[in-house]
Amino acid sequence: MKQGVxxxxxxxxxxxxxxxxxxxxxxVPEIHRVAVGLRHWTxxxxxxxxxAIANAAPGPNVMISTLVGWKAAGIPGAIVAxxxxxxxxxxxxxxxxxxxxxxxxxxxxxxxxxxLTPVTVGFVAxxxxxxxxxxxxxxxxxxxxLATALVAWRTKLxxxxxxxxxxxxGLAGALG
Amino acid sequence: xxxxxxxxxxxxxxxxxxxxxxxxGISGFGGVLPFARRMLVERRRWLDEAQFAETLAxxxxxxxPNIVNVSIVIGGRFAGPLGALAAVSGLLGAPVALVxxxxxxxxxxxxxxxxxAMLAGLGAAACGLVVATxxxxxxxxxxTRPASAAPFVAxxxxxxxxVRLPLVWVVLALAPISIAVAWSRRA
Numbered sequence: 001m002k003q004g005v006x007x008x009x010x011x012x013x014x015x016x017x018x019x020x021x022x023x024x025x026x027x028v029p030e031i032h033r034v035a036v037g038l039r040h041w042t043x044x045x046x047x048x049x050x051x052a053i054a055n056a057a058p059g060p061n062v063m064i065s066t067l068v069g070w071k072a073a074g075i076p077g078a079i080v081a082x083x084x085x086x087x088x089x090x091x092x093x094x095x096x097x098x099x100x101x102x103x104x105x106x107x108x109x110x111x112x113x114x115x116l117t118p119v120t121v122g123f124v125a126x127x128x129x130x131x132x133x134x135x136x137x138x139x140x141x142x143x144x145x146l147a148t149a150l151v152a153w154r155t156k157l158x159x160x161x162x163x164x165x166x167x168x169x170g171l172a173g174a175l176g
Numbered sequence: 177x178x179x180x181x182x183x184x185x186x187x188x189x190x191x192x193x194x195x196x197x198x199x200x201g202i203s204g205f206g207g208v209l210p211f212a213r214r215m216l217v218e219r220r221r222w223l224d225e226a227q228f229a230e231t232l233a234x235x236x237x238x239x240x241p242n243i244v245n246v247s248i249v250i251g252g253r254f255a256g257p258l259g260a261l262a263a264v265s266g267l268l269g270a271p272v273a274l275v276x277x278x279x280x281x282x283x284x285x286x287x288x289x290x291x292x293a294m295l296a297g298l299g300a301a302a303c304g305l306v307v308a309t310x311x312x313x314x315x316x317x318x319x320t321r322p323a324s325a326a327p328f329v330a331x332x333x334x335x336x337x338x339v340r341l342p343l344v345w346v347v348l349a350l351a352p353i354s355i356a357v358a359w360s361r362r363a
Contacts, residue, residue, distance in 0.1 A: 176293055
């Protein structure tokens with residue numbers, strides 16, 4: 001049973017890593033679709049919490065895959081999901097970067113970069129919507145989301161302060 | 177010289193790569209790219225600003241987490257396969273261990289007392305950070321390329337966020353057209 005889950009985690013995360021253009025945030029909707037919609041490893045609300053924990057811990061955004069793996073199959077699941085998310089794309093990057101210097105200057109190289117960007121920006125916006133569905137279960141929480149977005153957009157404040165303030169408000173019972 | 181291993185011309189070895197990326201990994205919250213830039217360009221001077229921008233552009237074009245790709249490219253460039261391995265393990269090792277500590281605390285105490293309310297607040301704020309990232313990325317893009325970029329932003333958002341289509345399909349359907357448009361625009 002557990003072996004099956006680990007294999008499934010590996011396959012799912014390898015597949016989604018290969019279309020993870022634009023970084024981990026762009027692939028959040030796909031992780032959510034698989035983990036909540038298809039496999040029921042976690043729920044909508046808990047997915048938002050796991051994403052929050054990944055943000056509250058230091059490190060790259062890719063850690064949402066670590067936490068989904070942990071939820072599906074404990075520590076082995078976390079390790080399998082992280083390796084599957086990073087391993088194949090690391091190999092790909094390693095070999096492609098060797099030929100990059102020549103390729104970068106070609107018109108095709110530039111067009112691929114310019115063409116992928118709008119698609120990935122759309123995906124990041126979709127991530128925000130998917131997370132909001134799980135996270136903003138009351139109007140007060142929706143206001144926290146909007147206020148954080150505004151602060152992060154308009155100021156250079158370390159995002160950790162927003163996370164700490166929101167966690168503090170929750171702890172104080174102001175968001176219930 | 178404060179740091180002997182940070183000479184501008186000498187290539188860093190796997191050990192220096194490991195420790196440098198380890199400090200990057202544990203210093204950033206909600207994304208560590210700005211910290212990677214500071215370490216590589218300002219502190220260690222392994223790359224200049226233009227080289228960093230190029231490396232980042234490559235890593236954003238390839239699939240996979242951008243910062244993980246950056247560590248692979250830098251590690252590989254300076255010290256081959258071992259350097260790449262050292263850089264990526266430095267970057268991910270400590271954060272993954274830490275997040276698992278957080279996860280087990282969450283598993284143990286996540287439903288106790290005020291913890292769910294605290295996590296709800298945290299989740300709402302984390303979502304707000306993603307909203308801001310999306311806005312910051314979308315505004316310059318839509319402003320500079322209203323006709324060639326905006327429709328693809330909107331289609332990708334709707335297909336994945338609203339219709340909830342699998343990402344693979346959407347990439348396969350939209351990326352070739354978007355690339356073709358970018359190609360013809362530069363002709």
